[in-house]
Amino acid sequence: MKEINIIVFALLFYNSVVAQDKFLTKEGYVSFFSHSLVEDIKADNNQVLSIIDTVTGKIAIQMLMRSFMFKKALMQEHFNENYVESYKYPKATFSGELLNFSGLSAANNETEIVGTLTVHGEVKEISTKVQVEKGADGITLKGNFNVDVADFKIKIPAIVSNNIAKTIKVTFELHHKPYK
Amino acid sequence: MRGNQFKILIGLFLVAVLGLLVSLYYYNKPHVDVKHSEAAYILTVQNLIDEYQTDENESDKKYSENVIQVQGTVFEISTLKGNSVITLKDEGFESSIICHMLPEDNKRALQLKMGDEINIKGICTGYLMDVIMVRCTLVD
Secondary structure, eight states, rough: OOOHHHHHHHHHTTTTTTTEEEEEEEEEEEEEEESSSSSSEEEEEEEEEEEEEETEEEEEEEEEEOEEEESSHHHHIIOOOOOOOOTTTEEEEEEEEEETTTGOOOOOOEEEEEEEEEEEEEEEEEEEEEEEEEETTTTEEEEEEEEEEEGOOOOOGGTTTTOOOOOOEEEEEEEEOOOO | OHHHHOOOOOOOHHHHHHHHHHHHHHHHHOOOOGGGGGOOOOHHHHHHHHHHHHOOOHHHHHHHTTTEEEEEEEEEEEETTTEEEEOOTTOOOOOOOEEOOOGGHHHHHOOOOOOOOOEEEEEEESSSEEEEEEEEEEOO
């Protein structure tokens, strides 16, 4: 956790002679969706922190696991207490880079985002397609990707293993604004 | 003899129904009703931020997932997907408390002005660059 804070602050404050280089949101959206024959489960997080350095295309994202809101209180409780163990690992983070960031335009707005995703204390390399909408007043990133529950050492008890998918779809939508 | 067997059957049936009701209740149990919950801690904005910045882990254990009440100055009022977001922040400080309000508090939130001193009750979810609170409601 300390490490990612250093990355975030490095992105934010160092070599920030030109402040317009940084775009930030504290209200980013990340959701995940699990589909199984028994039920569909969805959780939304609208408090995601994300910072882009427009010079390098580097990006740092942080979110609180307890900010994921479920329809059913019991699911939210099980998620935090038993599956992702939020008391031990309160945050999920992503640190990486938007490839060819400076070459993106309205006509050519699709690229790859590559980096490391940390959930439940487990680190995994991720690479996925992302749509980038650049404007004077903001930068929007949109996309989705799949993660395997097992990759993050999240244990699902046998009794509910039919209720929860092995692969979870993660969707993100981040509307960054100029920082200060 | 037949009477006794019948009674046992009825008994088992009642236990099964009760078990089903209890598990249904738990399965559908509602989210914490912030409006009608007692706050576990009452603090000022700067006190809460100071505690998080001093020891994030300890503060998380203490406050996250709890209903807490904070007192502070309105720095910003915005809306996100139809719900109000109130940022409480003291002058001259970098960090704030970002309060995502309950939909039923929208009207009251929109009547607030920058600089108003208010009390907000909600569930703390932790700290990023700011302390985050969800399911918040204004306290008179």
